[in-house]
Amino acid sequence: MTQLRKAKIAGTGMYVPPKVVTNKDLEAVMDTSDEWIKQRSGIEQRHHVEGIGTSDLAFEAAKNAMTAANVSAEDIDLILLATLSPDHQFPGSSAVLQAKLGLSTTPSMDIKCQCSGFIYGLNVGKLFVESGQYNRVLVVGAEAHSPVLDFSTEGRDVTVLFGDGAGAAIIEASDDDSQIMHCSLHSQGEFANRLWIERPGTAGGEWLTEAHKAERQHFPYMEGRYVFKHAVTRLSEVIHETLEKNDLTLADIDHFLFHQANLRINEKVAAMLEIPEEKCHNNIMRYGNCSAASIPMLLDECVRQEKVKKGDIILMAAFGAGFTWAGSVIKW
The missing domain is CATH 3.40.47.10 (Thiolase/Chalcone synthase)
Structure with a gap:
């Protein structure tokens, strides 16, 4: 083969x-x-x-x-x-x-x-x-x-x-030796309505009505505390899973790049896992939550600031609407 x-x-x-x-x-x-x-x-x-x-x-x-x-x-x-x-x-x-x-x-x-x-x-x-x-x-x-x-x-x-x-x-x-190693991917659609934009959409056979607008269904909705709790749990889980799939430990990781949704989520995850502060990189203070763009933006900043060196091992983890969550390890 x-x-x-x-x-x-x-x-x-x-x-x-x-x-x-x-x-x-x-x-x-x-x-x-x-x-x-x-x-x-x-x-x-x-x-x-x-x-x-x-x-x-x-x-x-x-x-x-x-x-x-x-x-x-x-x-x-x-x-x-x-x-x-x-x-x-x-x-x-x-x-x-x-x-x-x-x-x-x-x-x-x-x-x-x-x-x-x-x-x-x-x-x-x-x-x-x-x-x-x-x-x-x-x-x-x-x-x-x-x-x-x-x-x-x-x-x-x-x-x-x-x-x-x-x-x-x-x-x-x-x-x-540079490579993208195993990626762990998950979703849990039963919680879709905890973080979403409900309209416009085809659900129920209607796209966007004045009633939908009156109910503010065309604006983003988030059940903040619920999302926060699930994000902390799922990020911690997928970090452990991704490490295990790649036969690594937390100590093997040189850089942790978490999705930039909320600095408090990332701080809580890092504290729970006892990750040294200097290994966790954040730029949410300057850019806010850029959803799918957050991790690649953070990675690029770390590379251009020469924080990432040849041979370094990077762990990335994200959680978002869907719910979806994912982890990946890169050897630079």
Whole structure:
């Protein structure tokens, strides 16, 4: 039986739109405060789009990743775009990104696994490269949340948490010890309505009515405490599972990159597992929750700041709507 080749991340990139929205800015449009937001989430500011959408953010992040990997768009065999905030209901934003990259018939696919989307995409890309079907895969996590947020006091619990941005990675065959190792993926749809945007949608045979709008079903809804509790539990579980599947221990990991949903979730998980503070990286204070983009953005920052060195072992873990959760180990 032919042995599968290994897949690695050859380059990373990120992009956030230039508009910065601070907690003080939000104080001007809703009943909230800088102190309340920081205490609850650790967030100090976030970036919001102006006149552009998800595929535009993805395009910029992809260009940066390709530069880092020293490849061109023509070298890409497959595009995977993880997002919960597509440019349009259809077609998928991956196809829009493909056109913006100037490609002709390169296959593209959207992955809608919310905050776990990048790790899901990483696993899909890894399998394609390992199998030999494709030599190089572009995986992007991109989100433009701000156009669908409710900037009123009634919507503040969700709105203060989210930002816009994109992160990307180039996956290709590895000729050394660098590799994407086992990924652990999970979902639990019975809790879908604890964190969602209910409308527009086809459930019940109706798309979006005035009654739906009156009930605020077209704005994001989150049952915060419930999500927090499940996130802490599932992140801890998937970290242990991912370590076990890769025959590693917590002490073997050089860098922990958790999804940037809430700094307090990450702090609690790290404390429960007794992970040293210097091994846990966070950037939520500057960008807020960028859903599928959070982990690749954080990875790119760590790489460009030279925190990650050749041979380092990185563990990534995410939890999000669906519920979905996932973990992955990378040897850099």
